[in-house]
Each structure stands twice: as C-alpha cells, then as structure tokens.
Amino acid sequence: MREYLPVLVFAAVAVLFAVSTIGVSTIIVPRRSSARKMAPYECGVEPVGDARQRFEIKFYLVAVLFILFDIEAVFLYPWAVAFRQLGLYGLVEMGLFILVLVVGYLYLLFKRAFDWN
Amino acid sequence: MTILFAGLAAVLVVSSLMVILHKNPVTSALFLVLAFCSLAGIYLTLQAEFIGMVQVIVYAGAIMVLFLFVIMYLNLGRDVETGIQIAVRRGLGWIVGAVLLAEGAVMFGRRWGLGPVTPGPSRPPVGNTQALGQILYSRYLFPFEVTSMVLLVAMVGAIVITRGQERARRESMGTRAGARGPGGRPPRTHAEEAVAEPGLAPAAAGEPEEQASVAGSARP
Numbered sequence: 001m002r003e004y005l006p007v008l009v010f011a012a013v014a015v016l017f018a019v020s021t022i023g024v025s026t027i028i029v030p031r032r033s034s035a036r037k038m039a040p041y042e043c044g045v046e047p048v049g050d051a052r053q054r055f056e057i058k059f060y061l062v063a064v065l066f067i068l069f070d071i072e073a074v075f076l077y078p079w080a081v082a083f084r085q086l087g088l089y090g091l092v093e094m095g096l097f098i099l100v101l102v103v104g105y106l107y108l109l110f111k112r113a114f115d116w117n
Numbered sequence: 118m119t120i121l122f123a124g125l126a127a128v129l130v131v132s133s134l135m136v137i138l139h140k141n142p143v144t145s146a147l148f149l150v151l152a153f154c155s156l157a158g159i160y161l162t163l164q165a166e167f168i169g170m171v172q173v174i175v176y177a178g179a180i181m182v183l184f185l186f187v188i189m190y191l192n193l194g195r196d197v198e199t200g201i202q203i204a205v206r207r208g209l210g211w212i213v214g215a216v217l218l219a220e221g222a223v224m225f226g227r228r229w230g231l232g233p234v235t236p237g238p239s240r241p242p243v244g245n246t247q248a249l250g251q252i253l254y255s256r257y258l259f260p261f262e263v264t265s266m267v268l269l270v271a272m273v274g275a276i277v278i279t280r281g282q283e284r285a286r287r288e289s290m291g292t293r294a295g296a297r298g299p300g301g302r303p304p305r306t307h308a309e310e311a312v313a314e315p316g317l318a319p320a321a322a323g324e325p326e327e328q329a330s331v332a333g334s335a336r337p
Contacts (some may be wrong), residue, residue: 093262113243
C-alpha cells in the first residue's frame with residue numbers, strides 16, 4: 001500500500017486546492033447583485049430557449065459504442081500484464097475475443113454507424 | 118489504513134445519500150460520479166488495483182455519460198411526474214429497500230457467502246492485475262469469450278434500435294412533413310418524438326416563472 005502514498009497526497013492536495021479556492025472566494029468576494037448581473041449571458045447574444053434541449057439520438061449511439069469498445073480495451077489490460085505467463089494460448093484466445101469484436105466493428109462499418117450524416 | 122477507509126466510506130455514504138436526496142437529477146448523477154470514485158479508493162485499499170481503475174474508467178467515465186444522456190433525453194431537468202407515478206415509484210422503492218436490508222441482515226447475521234474469516238488480505242506473490250489476468254484467461258476462459266459475444270449483441274442492438282427508428286421516421290416523413298414545427302431545430306428521431314409527446318404538456322405547464330421571463334423576450 002505504501003506505493004500509493006504519493007497518489008493519496010496528490011488527491012488530498014487536489015481536494016484542498018479546490019475547497020480552499022472556492023471557500024476563500026465565497027468568504028472574501030463582495031456580493032452586490034443586480035438584475036443586469038443576474039441576467040443569463042450567452043456571448044452577448046440574447047438567450048434563445050432552454051439549455052436543456054433534446055438532441056439527436058446519434059450522440060447516444062456514439063456513447064454506447066464508446067462503452068462497448070471501452071470494455072473491450074479494459075479486458076486487454078490484465079491480458080497484457082499476464083502475457084508472458086499465458087504465452088501462445090493467451091494470444092490465441094485474445095485473438096478469438098478480438099475477432100468477434102472485429103465482426104461487430106465491420107457490422108458497424110457496413111451499417112454506416114460511424115457516418116455522421 | 119482504517120482512517121483512510123473511514124474517510125472514503127464517509128464520502129461514499131454522503132455522496133450516495135446526495136444521489137437519492139438531491140432534487141436535480143443532473144446533480145444526483147454528478148454525486149454518483151463522486152460515489153464511484155470513492156468506491157474506487159476503497160478498492161485500492163483492498164489491494165484490488167485493477168477493479169479500482171476499471172471502476173473509474175468504465176463506471177465514472179463511460180456509464181455516467183450514458184446516465185447524463187438519458188437524463189437529458191428524458192428532459193428530467195424538472196419534476197414532471199404526476200402523483201400516481203410518484204406513488205408507484207415510492208412503493209417500489211420501499212420494497213427494493215426492504216429486500217436489500219434483509220439481504221444485508223442475512224449477510225451480517227450468518228456471514229453468508231463470506232467464507233472463513235481471514236486475518237486480512239495477504240499480498241499476492243504477483244501483482245493483483247497479473248493474478249487476475251492469469252486466472253481470467255485460463256480458468257475463466259469461457260465466460261471471457263462469452264463476454265465478446267455479449268458486446269457484439271449490444272453493438273447490434275444499439276444499431277437496430279436507433280437505425281430502425283430512423284427508418285420509421287423516414288417512412289412517416291411524407292405523411293407528417295407539414296406537422297413539424299417551424300424550422301431551425303434539427304429533425305428529431307421517432308424515439309425522441311415518442312418520448313416528447315406525452316411529456317410536452319406537463320413540461321410546458323410546469324415551467325417556472327424565471328424561465329418564462331428569460332424565454333419570453335427571445336421566443337417569438
């Protein structure tokens with residue numbers, strides 16, 4: 001566990017920095033609000049509608065496909081670490097794993113899932 | 118170590134409580150990210166480095182993106198539910214909570230499934246990730262290969278659901294071309310419209326005054 005001490009120190013400093021900057025600014029900043037200050041600001045343009053708009057489903061499709069390939073990549077980590085112990089056997093089974101997902105990738109390619117328009 | 122666990126557990130409990138108690142779904146989702154991160158820290162204290170990192174990469178990184186997407190797609194920015202929906206949900210919540218509590222009681226009472234109590238996790242001779250790799254790609258080879266099929270099915274499912282809706286939209290385009298509102302907005306998919314139509318009236322009715330004042334000047 002001792003090797004994680006730098007990570008812990010880093011995390012503690014990060015939290016401390018965030019808390020202290022926000023905390024100090026809430027304490028010392030004067031608050032004089034006016035109607036003009038509280039108005040929503042959108043690059044000097046009059047705001048149009050609500051920010052919570054529905055957007056197209058293809059963004060969600062990209063997110064789903066990202067997760068699937070993300071999980072595939074996660075499986076590569078322990079395989080790579082234990083590669084020397086697994087040898088050729090491990091190479092073949094990971095080849096099968098990747099092959100199935102390449103079929104999926106080709107399916108996505110043929111279905112034009114990566115085309116934006 | 119105990120202090121570290123206590124701190125992480127405290128953050129985990131508080132952020133989990135904020136997830137279910139906060140009114141704004143987006144804020145709840147962000148507190149869920151904090152909960153996942155502190156859970157990853159607890160995994161690290163248990164010397165399960167790989168699981169901890171996966172917790173951050175997959176859950177806090179990727180799954181939460183989907184959660185936020187769903188919140189935005191369903192337009193859950195404000196409460197639009199009627200009384201009966203809340204009542205049903207609350208009832209289900211009590212039932213699920215009772216089951217979870219009973220499960221926890223059984224776990225604590227009988228140490229069910231915990232196995233013999235060891236004095237503490239002994240450091241494996243090789244790294245945790247390496248040990249996991251060795252066992253995952255030898256003894257649990259079949260589940261691992263099945264995982265690739267599961268991922269493939271998920272890919273096909275995602276395409277079929279989204280593309281099928283697009284085709285349905287294109288087919289109904291001719292009949293409903295005049296029904297769409299004024300231009301400027303990108304055309305919505307069939308799925309979005311299906312979600313939108315029942316929710317439109319309550320969302321518009323429940324719009325608070327500050328929204329109306331902001332939008333009133335801009336909207337035609």
